[in-house]
Amino acid sequence: MLLWPVLALAEARPPEAIAGFWQTEGDEAVIQIRVEGHDFPGTIVWLAEDHYPADDPRGMGGQIVVDRDNPDPAKRNRALIGLTLLKNLDYHVSSNDPDNAEARWINGRIYDSERGKWYDCNLWLADADHLKVHGYIGVPLLGKTTTWTRVADPARQAPVPPGP
Numbered sequence: 001m002l003l004w005p006v007l008a009l010a011e012a013r014p015p016e017a018i019a020g021f022w023q024t025e026g027d028e029a030v031i032q033i034r035v036e037g038h039d040f041p042g043t044i045v046w047l048a049e050d051h052y053p054a055d056d057p058r059g060m061g062g063q064i065v066v067d068r069d070n071p072d073p074a075k076r077n078r079a080l081i082g083l084t085l086l087k088n089l090d091y092h093v094s095s096n097d098p099d100n101a102e103a104r105w106i107n108g109r110i111y112d113s114e115r116g117k118w119y120d121c122n123l124w125l126a127d128a129d130h131l132k133v134h135g136y137i138g139v140p141l142l143g144k145t146t147t148w149t150r151v152a153d154p155a156r157q158a159p160v161p162p163g164p
Contacts, residue, residue, distance in 0.1 A: 013103035013125055015091040021045065022131055022148035030154050033086065040105055042086025046154040050081060069116035085111040089123065110135050119143075 016035045022042075023030050030046035047065060054061040058068070067078040089108035103124070110121040110133065119135040120143075126132050129150040136143025 013093075015040075015103075017103070017125055017128075018105060018123060018131060021151050021153050023151045024148055025146040029080075030151060031085065031148065032153075038091070040086065040089040040091070040108075041084050042110075044080050044083050044085060047081060067113055067116070069114060071116050080113055083111070083113070085113070086121070086123075089121075 015038075018033050018040060019035045021030050021032050028048050029044055031042045032045045033040055033042045050065055052058075052060040052063050052065060056063075060066075060068070065080045066076065067080060067083060068076050070076050070078070087109050089105040091103065092106045093103045105123040108121045108123065109118045111118050112135070119137060120140070121133060121135045122140060123134070124132050126147065131148040131150070132145055133148055134140065134143055134145040
C-alpha cells in the first residue's frame with residue numbers, strides 16, 4: 001500500500017475575515033468590525049451593563065453608560081454604544097505566506113473607555129471564531145492580548161423573557 005502525505009492547508013484569511021460581531025473577553029461588550037474600503041473600524045454595539053447601577057459612586061445611577069473617563073471634557077457625555085473603539089488597522093500578509101493564513105491587522109488603535117486612553121493594537125484570527133486583540137504602548141512586546149469570540153448580531157437576538 002502506498003501512503004500519500006497529507007498536507008494540512010491553513011485557512012486563507014482575506015481582509016474581510018475579521019468583519020462581524022465579536023464578544024469581548026469577560027462578555028462585557030459586543031464590537032462590530034466592518035470593512036470600509038481598506039479600513040476596519042470597530043464599534044461598540046452592545047454592553048452587558050448599558051446603564052449605570054443605582055448605586056453608581058459618581059451619581060449617574062440609571063443613566064446610559066457614557067465615555068465619562070475621556071480626557072476631553074467635550075466627549076464625556078458620548079454614549080458608549082455606538083462609539084468607535086478600533087481604528088486605523090492595516091491588513092498585512094507576509095510575503096512568505098501565499099495562503100494568507102498568518103494575516104494580521106496591524107498598526108491600529110484601540111480605545112480603552114475605562115481609562116479614557118487610546119493604545120496601539122494588532123489583531124489576528126486564532127480561528128474563524130476567535131480574534132486575538134493585542135493592545136500595547138509603543139512596543140508590541142509590552143502589551144496584553146485578549147480573545148474575542150464571534151457572535152451573532154445582538155440586535156437580531158430574541159429578547160429574553162422576564163423571569164417568574
